[in-house]
Amino acid sequence: MRSESVNSKLDRRLLMNDFDELTLDPPGTIAVIGGGPLGVEASLYGRYLGYEVTLFETHTVGHSGEPKRNEPLPILPDQCLSSLAISALSAQHHESGPQVLPMTYGQWIDEGLGRLCQSDLLRGRVREHTAVQMIEMKPVETDDEDPDDVPDDFCLxxxxxxxxxxxxxxxxxxATGQGGEPKIANATDTSSVDYLFRITGNSDDLNSNDLNAHLRAGYRQISKIFASLMGREDLDLYRPKRV
Structure with missing residues (x-):
């Protein structure tokens, strides 16, 4: 268990947001499961907002793209990295953009996803070769008179x-894509578990037929997930800032 007090944890979890849902304020702890491009992106987004994020990947980050390592990307190089990713890479090099824009799947994995995992935001927070076998719902110990009102923790x-x-x-x-979701124990309806989110579609797949649309749809889901968590319907880090 975390060393913080139960009360401080509950304080940041039990506020209701504009969607009439529970919120989780930073620095709440978030596990992202799946090291594909959208799993890495969700981890990066959470870190930008100040959450304590850990990314778990059964193999290596970008593993699904390895069979096409030497093949050219089917999209323009600047379309395979989000504005957040480019900003994170730029901060590492103190330049206006990453040193190399990916041209092949291998470069996307190594120079894009790999370097993001070594950036200041994600360094030490990515656990490769670590499989999530099961997720167990774990009640939070509390003196609350109605403990059923307190959402469970997730024990991975x-x-x-x-x-x-x-x-x-x-x-x-x-963010494991189709067929890769770990078993969720002692939860009768996993589609409505508080604080459990899914990035739908083949979210770990680097081989999508329409890769650009696939990534953009994933970014929209990520933005909505964190808008819900923070109780801010207008939150969107991809939206250009007004000047």
Whole structure:
């Protein structure tokens, strides 16, 4: 469990937002499952907002694109990185953009996703070769008279080269694509679990037939997830700033 007091954790979780949903204020803890482009993007977005984010990937980041490593990307180089990603890479190089815009799948994985995972925002927060075997809903210990009003934590059962372990998070974003979602224990209806979000579609797939549309749809979902978490309907970090 986290070292903070239960009360401080509940204080940032039990406020109702404009959508009549529960919110989670930074620095709430979020697990992102799936190291494809949208999993990395969701992690980056959360870190921009001040959340404590950890990304879990069963293989390596961008693994689904490895079979096409030497093939050219089917989109323009500047379309495979979001404005947030370009800003994060630019900050590392103190330039107006990343040093190399990806031209092939391999460059996208190495120079794009890989460098983002080594940026100041995500360094040390990406756990490759770590499979989420199961997600267990874990009640929060509280003195509240009605504990049913307190949303459960998420206990992730993890497996890696070092063995099995567990980790507790306040929110989970699943970005594994179709068929890759871990089992969620003791939850009768996983479609309406508080603080559990899914980026729908093949969110870890670098081989989409319409890659640009696929990424843009994912960015919209990510923006809505964090707008809901923060209780700010107008929150959109992709929206150009007015000058």
């Amino acid at each position: 059962h993890l497996r890696n080269e070092g063995g099995d372990e567990t980790a507790i998070f306040e929110s989970v974003i699943i």
